[in-house]
Amino acid sequence: MEVALTSVDIAGAWVSIFLTLCILSFLYADNPIYKLAEHLFIGVSIGISLTETWYGVFRPNLVDKLLAGNLLSIVPLAMCLMLGMKVVGIFAPAAGKKLGWLARIPIAFVVAAYAGVKLTGEANANLMTQVAQSMPDLHTLWIEHGLWDWSADGAGVISGIFLVVGLSACLLHFYFSSPHGPAMRVVSRFGVLVLMLSFGASFGYTVMGRISLAIGRAQELLGLDRSAAQAAQVHPRIASVLSLVVVVLILVIWRLRERRPQAGA
Amino acid sequence: MLRLLQRFQALDRRWVFLGMAISILVPLLYPVSFSFKVDERVRSLYDAVEELPAGSTVLVSADFDPASRPELEPFFRANLDHLFRKDVKVVVLSLWEYAPPLVVPILDEIATRDHKEYGKDYVFLGYKPGKELAIKAIGENIPKTFPTDSRGTPIGQIPIMQGFKQARDFPLLINVSAGFPGTREYVLQIQGQYDLRIASACTAVSAPDYIPFYKAGQLVGLSGGMPGSAQYEKLVYPEGPPAGVRLLGMQAINVLNLGHLYIIGLIVLGNLAFFLTRRVET
């Protein structure tokens, strides 16, 4: 059932482990081996994004349509060319000065189109819906949970009122156009406290996800993410130890070389 | 003593990092097993799958990437296995550019294990750009949004896709969601409009965002982060994993314990030092 891994795959697994340790070395300090991994990462990621953009958007939505004789696609093509006028200046400064402003047309188009569509989108999803959901029926809450229902995580009239009052206080905290009088200061302070409670809770809640990420990396370094049969072919732990030795060695050499000119200066 | 406390407060980050590394590596190398409870939201998700009749077809939107893989892959694996073993057919698609290379091997591996046939029991429609717009399109018309599957077969020729035109044709939509676009967009864009049954497995960080959706009945189940994955694994494999299967979620849960305790300890000690030095200083 288990397929034998090719040597290319095994080499890949080793490269992957080495690069993982290169990035982790950043936790110690910015260093040459991290820099190498960083630049490799940026180069590769742009290459991938460009390739995928070509196959995923540019070719199907523009090139294929133009080739199929869709005349309407000339408009986005023209806008792309106008956008391209921005770089003309690099090669021909005089022409760039004359034509560079043309790029503002597609920019105006894109910004306006998205501003328009998002204006209603945001207002719908984040304003209307949220307001509609924040008008609790306290009578029903009272019947179902009473003032405070421990078995339902504190649901009840108190929480219903807290929600409305807390939400209002937070909203009013963002009131810009008048100085905050004593009453407003109390409201605003309460709003800030609710915000802080929420931020603290969110922070605590997130810790788990972040540790999970490191677990994923550790599982790969220790070979725990592979079946035993695969691990026997790849030897991830040997790769990890060897990579660690290489990374540490480079760090030591780098440190020594950094220190020397300083000592001389 | 005072100087020690002051120095502790300004402890070099790298010592903090080292402590974190130890609390991750040690429990992975020396695992201890223990029991944990299953959250009601995860159980609802499990039940939603459990209630599906054999032969029905679900839509899975696998919207995660390599970075969120540790949290969501265990769920995705257990969920697929669960669906396949219940003889439920699975249509997978993705709105995340970087998902397909992760999704395809997992899908094929688990399908092979459960003796499922591509095109008949499961299909991968591939990646669709466009974020919310793609979600709207899935709500409206799947064959138009995905004219072919990821292997280039026209959708009309894929047996499993017959009769499935829109998201609402599926009795359940499972969204494995690592962020944007994901569960929030599914709920806001098409859940209400088409009255869909959506279950979500999300990262721990977006879970608080989605709990209100669950409470409002817009989600039929919700699994948050690695514990959610581990709990789901526990429900699917009550007697331990089948031979050759590693339960990545359960394996990791010990690390979460120690990692949390470590950070809590740091904060508590930091504050203790802060108050002791402040009292002496004033």
Add this chain to the structure above:
Amino acid sequence: MIALLFLALSAQAATPPTGLTVQAPPHDDGLDLDLAWTAAPGSAGTLVLRSETGPDGPWLVSAGPLPPSTTTSSDRVSSDPRTHPPAEVYWYRLVSLDADTPDFQAEVGATEAAQAQAQAAYAQALVQAGAAGPAVEGHPAASWFNTSLGHLSLLSLILAVGGLMLWFTDRARKGAPTFIRRIPGIDAIEEGIGRATEMGKPVLYVPGIDELQDIQTIASMLILGQVSKTVAEYQTELIVSCCIPMVREVADEVVRAGFYQAGYPDAYNPRNTRFISSEQFAFTAGTNGIMLREKPATNIYLGRFFAESLILAETGYVNRSIQIAGTAEATQLPFFVAACDYTLIGEELFAVSAYLSRDPRLVSSLKASDYVKVFIVVCLFVGTLAATLGSDLLVRLFTISGG
């Protein structure tokens, strides 16, 4: 295969569902028809057939098999109205399925035309077996304006913000005093630029990592316009680190204009408005690199951020930069709050450009959203009271149905 189907069907013709009605939904784009019917007893499922040519077919399976308990369905008559504009009339028939009515199985490898033909034959076979109810007409209706309550109230809300904005702007133009309360986070932006100037180090501006489609990114571009003006006046270096190529192009235009308006058009160096990588963490690594190697004295993060927020802010902290962040992305606010010197929360981000511009007209436009905000708070209380007393009028006022 079709012959086999006939055999199976003629033996098992179930009573079709009755009382089919076909109606265009209200405020529709003209491509949907809503179907409703009464379930047939003993049916194992329902199949919806559609014809665009006439009440006699040919028929297409438009939905199903639906579970027997389902008595409504909505059909989208055209998936691409540009190539297939909707017809005036459509005809529908419902088919009851028996437990052993064969499903329609497409032949793998058949062409699309052959598929459609096979499907039509399958539908025809069902009709002939007597499992289908009578044909019912439906007329799609496209609406030119959505007059549902939620849409109208959203429109009035937008008009209110716009109207108040223009009104306050006009009053400001005529010299009415404008007041805006101090927002320390925004003041810190100018202080930060000043500090960078004193130290002779650059200012780093990160406009989030989302596309231009996000209005936070657009807001960030507007703020960048003000920031670049100030930076140019101080004659300091400004590095803009962009994740999205289109955002870089807009940022380039914005900063160029800022330097031009400040009177130093030649001081602008387009090499400092950089496209790093459109991949989230590659971008993060590259921006970290800028922080560690070009040592900006002030880092400004304004826009939509995701998980990279903490990596950026922690690296900036190690670099001892002053850090000012602002986002409406609620999940990332805790990290900015923990690791940055100042954090602008949600709405404050959208106020920055008006605040920094000191243009009384823009500043007074903030008043418009304040008024609407107070109105919303009043609605929340009145709505809660009304809901408690059993009226959901306000809830409906804020509920948008359909799309």
Add this chain to the structure above:
Amino acid sequence: MKRTIPLIITLLVGLFMIGEFFIPHYRYRIWTAEFLEWGLILAAAAFVLGLVNLVQVNLPKVLRREEDWGYKLVMLLSLVLTLIAGFLGGDARSEAGHLYHWIYDFVFVPLNATMFALLAFYIASAAFRAFRARNLEAALLLTAAILVMVARVPAGENLPVIGDILPRIMNWIMDVPNTAARRAIFIGAALGAVATGLRVILGLERSHLGAD
């Protein structure tokens, strides 16, 4: 002309796109969908400009052997190599056996995941540094954080008080104050978005349209 044309386009396109929400007619939405597709195409085209910018920033450093030129060279080379691998691979580039696939799996994925994983370490150092009870706000922040963390420790669920009461308090915080705060942020931000969108469309803010 350099300012008027973009401003007119902004106003017309912006208003047209606001209309998308209120005008459901399919003849109208054909056009709004078309416009959004043009936006996607432009975003893709901007990639080419991004590439020009990248080369413009980095190539001179390599040619002049400025500081870190070697790294910049690595970056440009890896970019070119990935592009070549992507285009040579064509539509089959992501299948096993292609160089592009190998680069993706064994270079891109680990680098990406490890960069993300740094957060596990940073969240510890940020918590240690920032969570000091200096005032009421900070105290509340850190109390909520600790409380939620303790309640989330999977091992704690079997303990008497921690496993029972704390998760409920946590759920209450998440359900009530957290929901209130988040909704306030959403509503406020949506209001800000409406105002910002209108300012842009009405031409009150135009810094993205250049100055001359």
